[in-house]
Amino acid sequence: GENVEQHPSTLSVQEGDSAVIKCTYSDSASNYFPWYKQELGKRPQLIIDIRSNVGEKKDQRIAVTLNKTAKHFSLHITETQPEDSAVYFCAAKFNQAGTALIFGKGTTLSVSS
Amino acid sequence: NAGVTQTPKFRILKIGQSMTLQCTQDMNHNYMYWYRQDPGMGLKLIYYSVGAGITDKGEVPNGYNVSRSTTEDFPLRLELAAPSQTSVYFCASSRGFNSGSLAKNIQYFGAGTRLSVL
Numbered sequence: 386g387e388n389v390e391q392h393p394s395t396l397s398v399q400e401g402d403s404a405v406i407k408c409t410y411s412d413s414a415s416n417y418f419p420w421y422k423q424e425l426g427k428r429p430q431l432i433i434d435i436r437s438n439v440g441e442k443k444d445q446r447i448a449v450t451l452n453k454t455a456k457h458f459s460l461h462i463t464e465t466q467p468e469d470s471a472v473y474f475c476a477a478k479f480n481q482a483g484t485a486l487i488f489g490k491g492t493t494l495s496v497s498s
Numbered sequence: 499n500a501g502v503t504q505t506p507k508f509r510i511l512k513i514g515q516s517m518t519l520q521c522t523q524d525m526n527h528n529y530m531y532w533y534r535q536d537p538g539m540g541l542k543l544i545y546y547s548v549g550a551g552i553t554d555k556g557e558v559p560n561g562y563n564v565s566r567s568t569t570e571d572f573p574l575r576l577e578l579a580a581p582s583q584t585s586v587y588f589c590a591s592s593r594g595f596n597s598g599s600l601a602k603n604i605q606y607f608g609a610g611t612r613l614s615v616l
Contacts, residue, residue, distance in 0.1 A: 431604045493540070
C-alpha cells in the first residue's frame with residue numbers, strides 16, 4: 386500500500402551543524418511533499434513544501450530537495466540552533482487519496498549548544 | 499482569529515462509551531482534516547472534508563464518523579470506544595491543497611484532544 390519511510394528516527398547535532406532528514410515514498414504519481422515541525426506538546430506546523438515539478442526549494446536555513454526518479458525527498462537544515470529541536474514529519478500526497486497526506490513516522494532532532 | 503479550536507482538551511472514556519470531539523475554525527477554510535497521533539507513529543488521517551456536505555475516508559476511518567454541515571465545524575464521532583482509540587487527536591484546516599502557493603497549503607492544527615479509553 387501507500388507508504389512513506391522516514392530516516393533517521395532520531396538525530397543529534399551540535400549547534401551550527403547541518404541536519405538532513407530523508408524520506409522515501411511508494412507512489413511514483415505523488416506530486417506534493419510537505420514537511421511539518423512539532424515541538425514538544427505543541428501542534429504540528431508546516432515549515433516548507435515542494436511540488437513534483439520542482440527539484441529544490443529553499444527558505445532561509447531550510448531547504449527541501451526532491452528526486453522523483455528515486456522517489457525520495459530530503460529536508461536540509463543548515464546552521465542549526467537549539468530552537469530547531471523538535472520532531473519533524475515528512476508527508477506525501479498519493480494520487481489515489483484525494484487531498485489526503487500520508488505521513489512518515491517522524492524524526493526527533495536534538496540540537497545541543 | 500482564534501484559528502482552529504478543539505474541545506475537549508482531555509477526556510477519559512470507558513470501553514463502549516461514545517463521544518464527539520468538536521472542531522471549529524474561523525478562517526473560512528474549505529478543507530478540514532482529522533488526524534490521530536500515536537507515540538512514534540506520526541500522524542494518521544482519519545477523515546477529511548473538502549467543503550460543507552462533503553467528507554471522505556482517510557487511512558484509519560474504522561470506528562469513527564464525521565459530518566460537515568457548515569464550513570466552520572467538523573465534529574468527529576467515536577462510537578463504542580475501544581482501547582485502540584487511545585490517542586491524541588488533531589483537527590486541522592487549510593485554505594487549499596497542493597497549490598503553487600505555500601500559504602494556501604498550510605494546514606493549521608488545533609491544540610489537540612488527548613483521549614484515553616480504559
